[in-house]
Amino acid sequence: MSYVLGYRCTLCDEFFVFDKEMFVCPNCGDKGILDIEYDYHAIKKVFNKHSLLKNHDYSIWRYLPLLPVKEEFTKMTLKVGWTPLLRSNQLGNKYQSKALYFKDDGMNPTQSLKDRASVIACVKALELNKKIISCSSTGNAASSLAGNASRLGLKTVIFVPKRAPLGKLAQLLAYGATVIKVNGDYKAAYNLSKNAIEHYGWYNRNAAVNPNLIEGKKTVALEIAEQLDFKPTDWIIVSVGDGCTVGGVYKGFYDLFKLGMIDHIPKIMGVQSEGCSPFYDAYKEERELVEVEENTIADSIAVGIPRNPVKGLNAVINSKGTYLAVSDDEIMDGMKELGESEGIFAEPAAACSYAGYKKARNLNIITSLETVTVIITGNGLKDTGNALKYLEEPILLDDNLEDLKRYIIDKKEGLN
Numbered sequence: 001m002s003y004v005l006g007y008r009c010t011l012c013d014e015f016f017v018f019d020k021e022m023f024v025c026p027n028c029g030d031k032g033i034l035d036i037e038y039d040y041h042a043i044k045k046v047f048n049k050h051s052l053l054k055n056h057d058y059s060i061w062r063y064l065p066l067l068p069v070k071e072e073f074t075k076m077t078l079k080v081g082w083t084p085l086l087r088s089n090q091l092g093n094k095y096q097s098k099a100l101y102f103k104d105d106g107m108n109p110t111q112s113l114k115d116r117a118s119v120i121a122c123v124k125a126l127e128l129n130k131k132i133i134s135c136s137s138t139g140n141a142a143s144s145l146a147g148n149a150s151r152l153g154l155k156t157v158i159f160v161p162k163r164a165p166l167g168k169l170a171q172l173l174a175y176g177a178t179v180i181k182v183n184g185d186y187k188a189a190y191n192l193s194k195n196a197i198e199h200y201g202w203y204n205r206n207a208a209v210n211p212n213l214i215e216g217k218k219t220v221a222l223e224i225a226e227q228l229d230f231k232p233t234d235w236i237i238v239s240v241g242d243g244c245t246v247g248g249v250y251k252g253f254y255d256l257f258k259l260g261m262i263d264h265i266p267k268i269m270g271v272q273s274e275g276c277s278p279f280y281d282a283y284k285e286e287r288e289l290v291e292v293e294e295n296t297i298a299d300s301i302a303v304g305i306p307r308n309p310v311k312g313l314n315a316v317i318n319s320k321g322t323y324l325a326v327s328d329d330e331i332m333d334g335m336k337e338l339g340e341s342e343g344i345f346a347e348p349a350a351a352c353s354y355a356g357y358k359k360a361r362n363l364n365i366i367t368s369l370e371t372v373t374v375i376i377t378g379n380g381l382k383d384t385g386n387a388l389k390y391l392e393e394p395i396l397l398d399d400n401l402e403d404l405k406r407y408i409i410d411k412k413e414g415l416n
Contacts, residue, residue: 003043004068007034007211010310021128023209033308034211035251036068040258049261052226058082060116060219066255067219068212073126078109078151080119081219085227085373090341095361099371101233102354103224104344106379110171112300113220113245113377114144118205120216122148125203131155135205136193138186138241138299139168140349140378145205146175157202159193161186165299165383185294187305208307214248221252224373225262232266233371235321237360239352240270240279241301243312245377250315266373268321269366270312271356273328276302279312283323289313297328297386300349300378322365326355332390334358335380345380348387353377 006018009025009032016022016034025032047065055062060081061074083105092100105113118141125133133149135141136159149156156177160169161184172179182189190206197204204210225232232253240246246268253265272280275296282289289309294302306312316323326334328348335351338344346354353374360366380387397403408415 002068002070003039003065005037005039008037009033010035010314021124023204023211030209033208033310035311036211036215038066038255040255044259047259049230060119060216063219063222066215066222067120068215069120069123070127073123073152076152077119077123078115078148080108080115080148082223083107083220085224086342086344088342091337094341095358096368097361097366097372098369099233100357101224101228101371101373102338102342102344103220103373103375105220105375105377106344106346106350108144110140110144110147111379111382112140112144113217113375114140115148116216116219116248117141117213117244118144118148118216120212121145121203121205121210122152122154124212125149125154126152128203130203132157132200132202133205134158134193134197134200134202136160136182136186136189137164138302139164140300140382141205142177142179143168143171143175143382146172146177149177150175157196159189159196161189163299163302165385167382167384186303187291190307206307208242208244214244214251214308214311217245217248218252218255220375221249222256225253225256228373230256230262232262233373234266235269235360235366235370235372236266236375237269237271237353237357237372238375239298239301239349239356239377240272240312240323241303241306241349243279243306243308243315246270246315247308247311249375250311250319253319265319268315268319269356269360270316270321270323271352272301272323272325273298273331273352274325275328276304277325278304278306279309280323280325282309283313283316296348298331298348298352299383300347301352322360324356324359324365326352326359330355330359332386335387336390338376339380344376346376347378347380347382350377350379
């Protein structure tokens, strides 16, 4: 059964009792993003630490009472969620953190956190008897939607900006999506998708507009808490584009707090690239978001005009966290360090969160006495083109041991 009570507008705060699906506030229009509210009193009777101990479904569906979908179609999906939470072997010591963890969501079926939202969209589309789902995306949401939809026999129409990385385009095409590459940036892709969805009546997977999808994203926070025995770290760090993921992280911890399963909501740090940092700028200057240029190597968070500004800002403000911005060089250095020191290959947007952690430690925003979880939102194989620009090309040698010995001596890296 569903424990959804209704929707609350993030702008006007009006509550709407759930009797049909809603996307935006009828009073505030497209800017009136809705938040789903649950009957926590009823949920407590069926969902708690004891019930989770008996639940052997290690996917996001173990949290079904806290999700806005029915069980009917959940058994048919890809296995999304329950990604590894890895305690750092090297980098926590290097930066003198009391404890440092990496939540590697690049281990999801299509290698990104976006699977958590996409699988909810697909199940919801089946509930509503919709056969076609559509969205705009810088890449990950698109490939995630296409993969999850293909598993359930649904068709997808995807709108991507001109700069979309080849790795993500290859995934889209392999999953059988109809791909529309828009001659412009993410804003242009979003606008065309919005108009097309309204015209054709396709199910809308655009996470900023569809309130169901942030509920899928929040499961990353539910897992972090459960994997840490409901004692979450002092800080949770995540990269930010549209504001949906950081909003979902907050919502997950908020749910658990309301249920009495955790005793506090951890501080949330949102990290953006300096080349596209509307949330950071608004937070720092204590003002509303304004549109900025999309000038960063981290394509998955290159969103110049975020569609979920209220949830994206409130997640940080309400958790008493902060926003940081890092340079593209810091992002790519972080990507390299994660790979070399922890065996985690993160795409640039995912490495952004780790770059934020490093900067926060260097500035002592995060102290050595605080514990930290860094969310890795996507796998590096999503964007090998940019990765290779920052990594050293391998040397080419003939089949000659003497040449190899001279190379080993020159390298001076303890190989001999």
